[in-house]
Amino acid sequence: MDEKKTAVITGCSSGVGFETSILLARNGFRTYATMRNLEKASRLAELVKKEGLDLKILRLDVTDEDSVTESIEKIISETKRVDVLVNNAGFAIFGALEDTLLDEMKEQFETNFFGSVRTIQAVLPTMKKQKKGKIINVSSMVGKFGVPFNSIYVSTKFALEGLTESLRYELHNFCIDVVLVEPGVIKSDFFNNIRLSNKSRQNSSYSNLLHTRLRGIESMLKNKASSPSTVAKEILNIINSDDSNLRYVVGEDAVFMTNLKKNLTDEEFENHMKNTILLGDAYLK
Template sequence: MKKNVLITGTSTGVGFEASMLFAKNNYKVYATMRNLKKADQLKKKIEEENLDIELLPLDVTKIDSIASAVETIIEKDGKIDVLVNNAGAGFAKTTEQSTEDEIRWVTEVNYHGVVFCTQAVLPYMRKQKSGQIISITSVGGLVGQPFNELYCGAKFAVEGFMEGLATYVSDAFNIKITCVEPGGIATEFMTSAIEKTAVEGQFATGEYRPIFELYMAGNQKRANESENQVYQTGAEVAEVVLNVAQHEQPPLRIRTSKWAEDFCELKTQADPDGTKIVNQLKASFL
C-alpha cells in the first residue's frame, strides 16, 4: 500500500516540486494550497505525467480549512503517513515600522500554520503508531538576519516547537520529526518577498533607509554573483525533503546546501543534526 503525504503550499516553489517528486516516487500526494485557482500549473503536470496527486484547498491560517483537508484524507485513505509543512511567506521590514496586522500575519502563516497542521494530524499518527512530520523552516530559523527579525522569530518558533515535539512523540508513537533548513531559494517565495518589500518600501524611512538600502544591495549582489552557491532551486530543496521522508532515522535538523551549512556553522557545530540535544532533553526530562 502506498504511503500518502500531505503537503501544504503547493502552488509554486518547493511545495510544487515536492508534490511531483513524491508522486514520482510512489507516494499518494495530497497537494494543498489556499487558493485552488493557482493550481493550473500543477494540474497540467498531473495530466501530462499521470501523477497520483489530489488537489485540496487548505489555508494554514484557518483551523476549519486544515481540519477539512485532514478529514478528507482520512475518509479516503484512513491514514496520514507524512505531513510536509511547507506553506510560508517571506517578510522583510523593521519591527518599529511594521503594523500589528503584519506582525500577526507573518506569525500566523509561518508559525501558527505549522502548529495547527501538526495538531490536526497527530491524533491519526499516534493511533497508527507511525508517521513523519517535516517542516520547511529556514537558516532564518537558526540565525537572525537584518530586516528579517519578524520572519526569523516565526521560524525560530517552528524550530523550538519541532524540537520539543521530537523529545517525546518519536519514541512513544514512532512519529519522526525533522526541520529542513534551506538558505536562499530561487522561487516565487523569494520573488514575492522582495516584491512586497520593494513595492511597499516606503516603510524603510528615516534613519532606517540607508541601512535597508545596504541590505537590498547585498541581496542583489549575492543573487548576481553567487546564484549557484547561495540560491537553490525548489527542485533541489524538494530532493532533500524526499530523502528525509525515505530515511529510516531522519535527523531533527538538516540544511539543504553547503552555503546553508556554512552560514549556520556557529549555531550548529556542536550538534549539526540535532541528535545530541534531543537525547539530552530526553535524559533530563523523561
C-alpha cells in the same frame, strides 16, 4: 491491502511545495498537494495529467482553522492514513521592527508558525493511531541566527525550531518523527512574494539600510542560491531514510553559515555579519 503511503504538503502553488509534491507523487506516494488559491493550480494540474500521477490538489489555507480541518478530514476519509506531512507554506515580511505593525507581525506568525501548528494538530490523532508518521517542518538557515530587517520572519522560524525540538520528545513513544529542513536562499517565488511592511514603504529612517539588505539578497540569488528541486530531493531523502536527525541543512550557503554559527563565538559571528550583510554583501565571504 493498499501499501501506498499518503503525503500531505502545504503551499504547493510554487517553489519548494510544487517540486516536493511532484517528486513525492513520482516516487509512489499518494500525494495531496494543498494550496490556498486554486487559481494557481493549473501548472501542477497539467503536469499531473501529463504524467498520470497519483496527486490530488486540495484547497488549504494554513491560517484558516476550518480550511485545515476540512482538508485533512477529507484526506483521512479517502485514504484512512497520513504518513507524511510537509509544512512548507510560508512568506516573509521585510522591514525594520520599528516600521512593522503588530498586525503585520501576527499575520506572519499565523502563516509561518501557527499554520504548521494547525496542520500538525489535525494529523496527529491519525498518526498516533498508525503508530507511525513523519512531519517535516520547513524552517530556514535563519532559524538559527538573526538577520536585520527580517526579524519577524526570523522569529517565526526560531519558534518553529523550538516547537519541533520539543515535539520530538512528545511524539517519540508514538513512533512519529518530526524534523527540520533548513535551506539557505532558494530560487523560488519567495522573493517576488516578499511583503514590505507598510511603514517601510513610506519615509523610513531605515530606507538606505533596508535597500542595502535587499541588494544583498539579489546577489545571493544570483550566486549561491539553491533550486526548489534540491530542497524537494532532500525532503524525499529524509522521508525514505531510517535516520532521524533533528536538522537537515540544504544548500552551499546554508552549510557555510551553519558551520560559521557553530564554530565562531557570538562576537565573531556578529562581526562577520556586520562585514557582509550590513554592507549589502551576501553573508558568505
